[in-house]
Amino acid sequence: MLAGRHDYLLLDELDHASIIEGSRLSFSKVLKFAHNDMTALRNKLKLCHKDSIKLIVVDGVFSMEGDIVKLPELVKLAEHYGASIMVDDAHSLGILGKNGSGTASHFGLTDKVDLIMGTFSKSFASLGGFIAADKEVINYIKHNSPVTDLQCQYDACLSRLCFSLN
Helix, strand or coil, rough: CCCCCCEEEEEECCCCCCHHHHHCCCCCCEEEEEECCCCHHHHHHCCCCCCCCEEEEEEEEEECCCCCHHHHHHHHHHHHHHCCEEEEEECCCCCHHHHHHCHHHHHHHHHCEEEEEEEECCCCCCCCCEEEEEHHHHHHHHHHHHHHCCCCCCCCHHHHHHHHHH
């Protein structure tokens, strides 16, 4: 399970609206922390029950501000408090990291981020999106998320992109 009724989602107060809307579907306790403020995040993590799931959800690049998340500091806090990390790389792909692979790559922390999601509609001028995580999480999402049933026909650009990634 990603996060349920007795768990916590910790959100940057300037996370994209899609993250805010998505957090409402989880029924988790949502704790917002001051923008890119790791002391504020630490204080929110201290409020969480030790045995509950804690998922920190942030934008890699905040779309309105252009700030990059302080991922190295965030990773240290997540490790200390037993939290998982999800990075929305919608505005980071194609810009940051090796070959434009995103925020976690930019900081050399890909192996420390539990979920990375992004869209093909920005840097790749296409449609669709993705979520990257370990096999257990992907299987959970496939079998428990109502939105995985959405289907769309890929355009030529996205088809070529997917082919080149293999």
